[in-house]
Amino acid sequence: MSSTPTQEAGPTSDRERLDQARRVIRGGLPEEGNGNVVYAAYVAVIAALTYGVPASRAFFMFVDPAWISRHLTGAQGVLVVGVLVAAVWLVGHRLGSLRGPVVPDLPYLDHVAVSSLDRAVVLRRWWRLSLLGCLIGGLLTGAVVGTGMVVADVSSPWALLPSSLGGLVAGLGFAGSWLWGQVRSWPTGPRGASTVLRGARSLRALHHVGLRTQSSRAVTMGGAVLAGDLRAARLDVASPSTRLRRTRLRARGPVAVLAGRDLLGLRRAPGALVVGLVLVAAGCWSLAHATIPGVPNIVAFVGTVSCYLGYGAWSEGLRLQGDNAGTPPLIGLAYGREALAHLVTPSVLYSAVALLTGGAVVLTTPGAGFAAVVWPLAMVALVAGGHLMAAFRGLPPVSLFSPGSAVVSVAFWYSRPLLLTIIGGVAATALLTRSTASNALMVLVLASYAAVAFGRRRVRLLDEGHRT
Template identity: 40%
Template sequence: MTTAPHGTDRERLEDVTHVLHGPEGSGGWRNLLYVLYVVGLLTGIYGFTVLRGVVVVLDLPARGWGLGVTDRVGALVLVSLVVLVVALVVLAHLAGRRRGPITPALPWLDHVATAPVDRALVLRDAWLLPATGTVAGCTLVGTVLGAAVWGGGAAGPAAALVGLGAGAAGSLALVLAWLAGQLVADPVAAVRPVAAVRRTLRPGAALRALGIEGLRTHSARSSRLGGAALAGDPRAARLEAAAPVRRGRHLALRSRGPVRTLVSRTGLTGQDLLTGRGGVLLRGAGGGAALGAVAGGAARNVVPAALAALALHVGTGLLSEGLRLQGDTLGSPRLLGGSVTREALAHGVLPFLALLVVGLPAAVALALPASAAEGLVAALALVGVGVVVLAGQWLAAFRVRPPTLVFVAESGPALLVAWLLLPLVLSASAGAAVTRLVQVAPGAPVAGAWAAAVAAVPWLLARRSLRRAAGAHRD
């Protein structure tokens, strides 16, 4: 007959923590407080100053705009913030199914969480640390935004209170939805989304419902995502974070020649709603509508054009898995024959056609009420931006090793981020340039020629990137 160990669960857990980390504990809370301290300093000094300066320069009261709750523009901004928070909560729930907030180290799960100790106590710090950091950080950012609007004279003191409340409530809903996503994906808990949300209102019960296998899966995925971030490998992070393809598994790929077979293969790489074909529809239609509105308006509105190009880049990227797979296998023999350039062009057919089918009607519909000429300008702008965006997908798929300067301690991280964001920056800047040129050029033929000239520059960079990547694989 065996006797149970002496002491309560809390005391036994404290003994384990003392053995593993010493009398000072793991240091997780100290690290979190230091991070929040640094974030508070940066947002309070630089963030508030810059945002207040932007509000002052805009001088909204002089334009007849007010951001108060009773003002028309203020009410629109408030509704937009609510919609943004709801969208972020939904995305947090979807992200929690792949990588939830509770990801303790694998040895802790194998040797401590499996012991006869209350699961809520074992996972308490693993839950409270990310939850506290998220709530405190988002509340701080929301408060600074509201205070900047108040300090810039665009609204009264209520703006700071609204920012505080929106940051606190939104971040709390965010972390609960994140935890609910992990509960839904856990094979032991196996609850529906609505039941998972209800269970997260009692975090102790939610922690006890999590099984070891699900926790190990999320913890291992978190480690791999961290390794991809440290290595600067967005491809590995994307493959790890992407949801598995569950639809169309019964479809068979038949040979239709080198080009049509690759086009068909690209059509089978879509993901689920919000991350695959649904995301293409949403971002493509939104980007096309934005470009149509800009093309039919004033020529100086290049910032919305850049944002529209970014939306089109992200939407097209969801259908560019074939390009990324080709970038991973450039060193292997071409099974269908032909050159790497022809294969890359074949993988780009479907993303470009999807961009035209989804974005072109939206762009023309927004610009056509002004005049038929504006509708033609919007169509030319979308085609030109689509060509640039596809070139950006080539740059993102056919990367070689980053420049050696990224390994310099002082400037390395900033250069690495700039190197990773180059395709996005190229799509945004070239998209704005194409839109501006087709607006100011006299007549459709001249506008089309200028747009083609601007789009040719990113394609030269894209072709150079493909050649370098293919040469690096051969070396």
């Protein structure tokens, strides 16, 4: 007599099979993910109440509520908010091509995602977590902004509702564009508009190789950030050039050929060229308006930051030289002189855009005078010095793993060039409308000198640092 062993019924649906696989991965331990999500949301709410609301209130107090009421209400206000939201969504789309919302760990991708299970089921958990994060982030951002406006007496308490709902919608849009960016990062397959905000369809469109690349990149970038090595992270996300390969670099004098190199590099990376153009034009436009009496300092702040970021988009040659420190020399210029040569192209481009933008502001804006043309142009040395400091800063003296307030120290160390540029630029611009032009010019010259001198010192230190 032989008895047939009773066979336990196995999982039948994809969801059941995935649950079983996840149980194996966890080694039989209970699922902790949901508890972690709730805790993260709890921490985010506490942080928003503790730090966000006071910061938002201080921001609106600093900006000058009366000026906001005059300039950012009605259609103009809707336009500004719309542009900001669109810019955030564009950033989300770009971010998705580098590190999307669906990035499981590599073993999971290699052993579970490649199975015959429906990819929408396999990847759904990561998408839902990212979506939830975006919705909570958007809601909290809207609520913090609205609360700040109410507390600063910029608007009535009723503004809290539309700002919170608007933040929620913006968060939803960001999540959608983020996922769409990830879907479109793979060149083939369904990647059109039909995948926008359609989770299952988008998840099925994600390619295994693309997911692996992003997962691997996330690990590299995470390590780079934790080690305070943003250079490694930057190089990892940089897009390789493929354009204008038949356009040759023309032989010129030593300095001119380096400037020509940077210009050719920008022609081969038109995205950087356009981003720099938009940011510098917007920054110079803001700085030109900041020369008009009565305009709040926030305009100078936004202009200085925008100019700094735009100039940075044109400074890849400078950063690449910084990456080269310590290797046997191939370039026939002294290291410091090579660095200065790499400032030529971005500085010339900046100057041209500053002059054109300043001229346009003078022609179109009542109250804008000669200072509107000169002032954005005068910022060029300060911005260039800031980028000289940034490109040659090397590695931070402390890592995030160091004892004490390492995170704050590393963050401060990295942001020094931007901080110096902002402080110098905003202080000088503030003096221009509230004191005399000579005082403003003196502050700007001193700040520019400090940035360039500190930058040149960093160049020398990085050049010599490898010798010990």
